[in-house]
Amino acid sequence: MSKKDEKPKESYLELIASMKNRGIKFNITSEDAAESFMESNNYYFKLASYRKNFPKTNGKYINLDFAYLQDMAAIDASLRRFLSDITLAVEHGLKVKILDLITKNDAEDGYSIVQEFRTNKPKSYGRVLSYLNANRYSHDLYLKHHNEPAIWVFLEVAPFGDLSQFIEFYFNKYPNRALKRIVANMKFAKNIRNAAAHSNPILVNLFTPKEFLPHPTQTVISEANLMNIDASLLNDMKIHDLIALFYLNKLLTSNSARKHLYDHGMQVIERFNRHSEYYQTAAAINQFKEILGNIIDYQIST
Template sequence: MSKISKPMKSAQDLIEHMKSKGITFNIVSPENAVRYMEDNNNYFRVASYRKNYNKQLDSNQKPVDKYINLDFGYLQDLAIIDMELRYTFIQLTLDVEHFAKMDLLKAIENHNEDGYQIVSDFLNSLSHNRREHIESELRQNQSSNYTKDIYNKYSSDFPVWVFLELLPFGAILDFYHFCAKRYQSKQMNNRFYIMLRCKNVRNACAHNDCFINDLHKNTAAYPAKYIVNKELSKI
């Protein structure tokens, strides 16, 4: 049996633990906080938002393990806001995926492709391992009630409009990058790198990850792209 360094605690035990860290229960009572953590959200997720708050400093200006002006109600609000953000972001990223497919089909049509050779050329351009992985992802459609019929009908020779409907977003982006290079399109290439960020956001939403558990300065993993900032500045 592995050594347990942090034993599992009850919700009531965790309330006392938070109190010892300077977290107050003025907005939400300890009793309601217990019910919230038992029925709505777990301590591990709720407590992650405490990183947004500063800690008290000792006489040497070094942080001690107590928070400044942090109430459990603030953590609860942040958890709810984070949930709403995930619901918004997942819808946005699904729209991005849809219009990426539309953009691809338009570019392919504008370059007078037949819709079949480009799929073959893309697969042949991949490394052995990457091609095997994508083909494995395609085969998973065989067991889907929603896509098995279309997969079985076209699996011997995918036209691009079917191919795109069966690929997961990561493979669609590989194909998008392939087409950007094939058509020497700077615009498509720029969109590809922006959509890589979108894929990360979509995956985080799908796995119910926390987005706003640390909003301190210089904590962003990636700086926003210039074109994104430019469009946001118009709002």
């Protein structure tokens, strides 16, 4: 049986009927309001993913109203905006750090390292140049520099993934302790960056085998201890990757920038708490909120 036959397209009324069959209620949000919401604000596939945070018995969810899913979608959107700000700060900090190292490296002229990267990582190099060419706001840079871009031009437009590849390439050529810690955590931070940038739900599959990480990194284990996060929770992929991201943020950004991000993070925690009564049976959500609060507090700790 094909997927099309197994899960055919359904109308909004059919989707609502399917939710009701699973035990989802429409007491706080009416069925008409739910239909309007799915038409204009959020789509069923994303909304439905949040239902897995709630307990069920005999195949039906217990005390789950459609309004809870709406609220969780809003919380998740707020969380993703916050995490996007963090990843942008980390990306900027990474560029400042690598350019500082190259500026102080007498063996580099700022040009040859880009050509070496081109030889070693042609796909990554090509993506950056293609982006530079396609970006109308940076097209003048492409016209002036595409034949032999300087590192400061190249990194100006390098996306997070290609920036990470360049930093790892540079570290392999010039190993040092500071870059070793950064390289060890970049790929985990990138997971959060990609989820936030592509509007993928964060608050799904928390503390489940679907996102089990068998071997947390030593840096994350050490930082989690400073954050008062139990080591047993580090096998959750999202918790692990969040700690890696916030570790890099503390390592690479200024005190004033972190204070601003801390304030934003507290707004996210407040948004979690707006309808805390909805989540009395959602243990994973409450645990995630507590951990997130610890991670956010860590940003302004000494």
